Amino acid sequence: MRRLVALLAVALAPPAHAAAGLQLPPSLPHRTVTLPILMYHRIDVVKPSLPAITQRLTVDPHVFAAQMQWLHDHGYHAVTQLQAYDALERGARLPSKPVMITFDDGYRDVWGKASAVLARLHMRATAYVITDRISGPDPSFLTWGDLRSLERRGIEIGSHTVTHTELTLLDDAEALRELRDSRATLERRLGHPVQWFAYPAGREDARVVALTREAGYVLAVTTQPGTTQSAEHPLELHRDEVLDTTGVAGLAAMVQG
Numbered sequence: 001m002r003r004l005v006a007l008l009a010v011a012l013a014p015p016a017h018a019a020a021g022l023q024l025p026p027s028l029p030h031r032t033v034t035l036p037i038l039m040y041h042r043i044d045v046v047k048p049s050l051p052a053i054t055q056r057l058t059v060d061p062h063v064f065a066a067q068m069q070w071l072h073d074h075g076y077h078a079v080t081q082l083q084a085y086d087a088l089e090r091g092a093r094l095p096s097k098p099v100m101i102t103f104d105d106g107y108r109d110v111w112g113k114a115s116a117v118l119a120r121l122h123m124r125a126t127a128y129v130i131t132d133r134i135s136g137p138d139p140s141f142l143t144w145g146d147l148r149s150l151e152r153r154g155i156e157i158g159s160h161t162v163t164h165t166e167l168t169l170l171d172d173a174e175a176l177r178e179l180r181d182s183r184a185t186l187e188r189r190l191g192h193p194v195q196w197f198a199y200p201a202g203r204e205d206a207r208v209v210a211l212t213r214e215a216g217y218v219l220a221v222t223t224q225p226g227t228t229q230s231a232e233h234p235l236e237l238h239r240d241e242v243l244d245t246t247g248v249a250g251l252a253a254m255v256q257g
Contacts, residue, residue, distance in 0.1 A: 023218070024213065028231055029231045030231070030232060031088065034098075035094065036227040036255040037102060037229075037238065038254065039103075040059060041103065042054070042059065042107050042109055043109045043114045045061070046058045046060060056244055058244055070251065072121045074097070078098075079100055079124065084237075088230075099255055101118070101123065102127075102198070105128070105160060106127060106160065111146045111149060118154065127156070127158070130162070131186060144189055156196065159186060159197050164200045168203045180216075195216060195217050195219070198221045199223075202223025218235075220234070220237065221239050222236055222237065225240045227257045240254040
């Protein structure tokens with residue numbers, strides 16, 4: 001019995017690199033991979049009373065379910081951040097037809113309306129969260145309990161800074177504070193390294209990218225469209241934005257390049 005318990009403990013333990021955290025190699029490899037990365041914000045019923053920008057960023061739950069079903073039925077494999085990192089920086093093979101599914105800002109409907117669909121289809125995803133909004137007064141955003149529940153459903157948590165301030169507008173010290181403090185808070189509350197990042201509003205430049213690397217992130221996503229990801233630029237990954245008007249046909253066009 002004790003041997004069985006010991007074996008289970010080994011099997012369920014996180015891999016060594018997950019416990020210690022990842023590091024980008026000093027010399028980044030010359031390699032590209034084809035990996036569509038989808039960017040969602042809200043999954044909810046679009047109400048006419050919502051501001052126009054919110055309407056644009058809100059995908060109806062039925063449309064989201066149809067989009068995920070289309071990916072599943074057409075043989076796409078939703079990959080994790082670690083799979084993407086290993087493919088880019090270590091030359092590992094991705095599964096056929098890989099796709100990465102991401103959500104920005106940390107809206108609560110990622111848990112309430114998206115995660116069950118993804119869990120049913122055995123699809124992984126990443127939620128980039130703004131730490132100042134977690135368990136805050138606005139019920140639109142995720143709680144710490146929600147984040148832990150999302151992780152149990154296979155949705156990884158990444159940082160989207162502390163306050164969602166565009167980093168290009170901040171000096172080095174302020175930007176580093178946003179980058180480091182959000183990561184430290186997530187790691188302390190979730191109990192494991194968090195090294196995935198999304199730039200607020202997609203705003204980044206060479207200075208901000210360098211600061212993001214200094215803060216210990218190993219993958220970061222932009223809002224620049226495209227499906228070809230470069231191992232030389234792991235902190236400038238491309239994403240395609242899914243909007244209320246994208247539908248299934250639009251999503252199919254995105255992932256097919």
